[in-house]
Amino acid sequence: MLKGEQKSEDKEEEKSEDRSEGKEDLEGKEDKEAKKDRTKGRGLGPTEIQKILPHRYPFLLVDRVLEVQEGKRAIGVKNVSANEPYFQGHFPGCPVMPAVLVVEAMAQVGAVALLSKTQSKTQSEGPERPLAVFTGIDRMRFRRPVQPGDTLVIEVTIESMKRNVGRAAAVARVKDEVAAEGTIWFSLVEQVDTWLG
Template identity: 55%
Template sequence: MLDINEIQKILPHRYPFLLVDRILEVQPGKKVVGLKNVTANEQFFNGHFPGHPIMPGVLIIEAMAQVAGVGLLTTVDNPEEKVPYFARIEDARFKHPVKPGDQLIFEVEVVKLRRGIGKVAAKALVDGEIVTEATLTCAIQDK
């Protein structure tokens, strides 16, 4: 398990764009599970949408990618010198809205990992129900 301080040693993201609170499980090159507590204090709720706060789907995808980035960076030497970049988003599906008070669990499984390119199947769940899923491809590059 990785807490926020350990995540920040791996990922370059910082507040307000670091969208992962904890990594619950890492199987390098295979699987990673992360967590985000969605609070009413999130900046994006001010405009999305006033009186009916919904977490933007693109931020759920970004959070899944950050969890994937942690998992992929655990497979390389000197991960603090690397950065994961989006290369592709495929088959994104948004099934249910995510609201303040929800706890997102991200389950990311590595489909393919080769020469610094990782393809993952990612799911975001709330209370055990899939709210978002997508296939993501990330490229691991030097900073």
């Protein structure tokens, strides 16, 4: 091999190493950004949702979260299966998801928006973590039934938060049709027993 060819190969290897180091730096930066802000195209799966919400089957009504803006907004999904226990009696021959459970699903998505901020600060998962307790509903309207096979897409926006009491606008859709919409109220409590008095 000639000296000129060796120098040329050495330069190519250096350029290749520089490119790969730059790529690793960029990937590391992207990972940090994704962890810092969950709104960058990253959703939450069942395991992550269960780290935020205390609910479990059969009362966990959020299958995944498509988008979270911590403390502000969340978009969640509930895949409505024919195997849901409530369809056995509501109603035989014409199964419809109970409207109160649609509202509960909205509240759970709102709790993800609210508590994801708290969760990322405290990292606690035990009974000492704060809870978002459902305290009221205003102007809730049900526009279409939710049935087995439907995918319920729920968007909740936190409108106000004063001390430990908040209000959120909630909309649940099936195939771009509004199934339910209204305002939900909640209170942030340290533990359920303190809320009960």
